[in-house]
Amino acid sequence: MTNPDAKDACKHTSLYLDVSPHASKAGFKRPNKRQRISAATQEGRVLKEIELLTCKELVEDEMAFPGPLVLPGDDLAEDPESPPQDFNEWRDEEERNPVTQERKTIYIVSSPLIEKSLSKMQAWSVCSSRNSAKKQDTEAVSPPDIRDIVEYLSAFFYGMDVKIFKQPFHWQKWDSYEGAVLKSSNTEKRIGLRTPSEELFGIRCRASPDGVSPMQVNLNDVLDALAENIPSDAHSIMILLDQDMYEGDGDIFCAGRAYGGSRIAAVSKFRDQPLCAPRDNGHAWPSSHCAAYI
Template sequence: MPRVQKTCLHEALQLEPSAYAIDAGYKWPTPDRRLAATTKSGRNPLAARGQAATVLEKLTEESASRLADVFPGPLVLPDDELTNDPKYPPQSFRSWFNEPLRKNNKLNSKRKTLYVAYTPEITPGVDYMKQWRQPKVKKRSKSASEKLQPPLDDIIKYTGAFYHGLSVKPFPTRLQFVPWTEPKESGERSSGIQYVGLLAGNNCTRIRARPSPDGIFGGQLNLEDLLDAAIEMVPKEAYSIILLVDHDMYEDEDDDFCCGRAYGGNRVSVVSTARYHPALDGHAGIEFEHMWPASHCKSYVEDICVANDTQSHLGTDQRGSTSGPLWAALEAVRSLQEPVTLEDRKGLWFSRIARTAVHELGHCLGLDHCIYYACVMQGSSRIAEDVRQPPYLCPVCLSKVAYAIACELDGGDENGKEMYIKERYRLLADFCGMWKHVGMFAGYGAWLRARLEVVDP
């Protein structure tokens, strides 16, 4: 397979929501509200008693300007999650802090372990499930038949760095898919539904399965049943558990597929690796050269807006950047070519799983979808949007995670919180350095190092 020649020069970065956001009805929170959303009080931290409004406005704009090339706004492109739901309610630090479900699920010294449950083993009685893992693409390629098993040790290492301060361990019981002999209900007999069992120790949960509506996979597993199984598995000493499956998933009968979901109140999540297979990139409409961080390429964003009849809005956003951590991330991926080797494809696939895993675990810590910035906690409506989103936590979401771990769990103060953030950045940068041949990790590593130059000079 020949290497693909890049055609886009990525001459500048888009730092604000796209022109398309205007048509979608999305309104980016003001700099004042974005700063206020990082505090427990819900007030702009730059505000001071007796301060003139003009002084506060100037300080706020200066702060927003310094953060612009670090934490840009969400892109809001056609069919994105925020395009479909532009008025999704924001979750500030204050609203997160006061959320009743979160208050009942705080981290503590006896409950601070995140368990990663490896993809269940397929036992002889359900051998047919092995075929369900192979994507069916129109142009059959060697990569479509590759078994890209998740590297459990690396998922644990990445999650451990991302949620530094928590203990991340492999789930102690090997899970298995086994036959389930219970008869189907009448409605399920006519819909193609069948059952398999998910065995964890002495407990077996019934999992519904069906053919995938788009024909990409031979079978899908029901997400709600998998989450119910995960709830039954949570050890007493665990804060949370994430279940990895290498089968396609669906949520309900109207759903085509689903890649991940969390029951935050129960502190469980499930992630499917199936749709992230690189062999499906063409089917998903993924442009390799415009995955994050190149998703913020200004010409790329503007071309999409023009193609969707938003020309009249072009020019309302004149900002374009060629500096800062996001630019450093872009520079780090310029030389990377579309994956050719098996190791390259495994790395690409792994980066997508890693990003989704920490997103779903964020929900277990009480974080809702983010609407303030481009952020790993953004909601996503499709795979093509997934790969355009960043791996980092924005200032609002980072303030929540840092407070939960450094303050509530470890008893630290504001200084301890800042030290925690720096150490977390260093650990993540070290991890990314081991995967610098993979776009997301190469970009994230460069972003982290540039960020550290500012917060820890």
């Protein structure tokens, strides 16, 4: 099916790589190139003989490191005085989990398999919002394969091993609840999450407050289950969920949470589905870097 608005769609022919004009109105001033290079060094200043993991030419390349747009409503627009984090502050973080020869592997856990007893849960990973993007605009987009995610993380965490956790987790019934979509987000039920060690954890779930997802699972409960299954050689372990998540009663949703000191993380892929994206004028990030839009 062809999008009737396609002929009028912006082609994004020119990129805008600096802060937007709104940045100055918000009171944000972007650090200059020298300040940015200084922040990436152990010495905190630019020396004649300087060694950077990222070469100086790339740091100065706007295509490699574009500026934050600072558009209305962005975090930096709301809090332009938020202190930046330089290399030394990042390195000296007290809760940092050290990388050692014994623990240098990042494990990625696929979304748990759904048992037949909880087959109604299959619908939880399907976007249900009426305000979502048009289906014809997203038909060509396939969900990322876990092997692609591993490849990306391997490049990001250069020098560390990134592996798929081979032993599957399973969703199953906890009690009599069979996974039917609840009518109110104020009502919580529990489903079971069975780990590779055959332990069964009760995971709270509820209807989504904003209606984008049919149901959500509680990320803290998921992390409790994950924490009991950390391999001995793991630097950290992350579980990817097809389902939407929430953390507390006041949350609309929570895309993910990592506890570095505990070496665990949970990330939901649900809201990254193009169908879950709100309708826009074609300039949602990263297309917001279009010069015509700015």
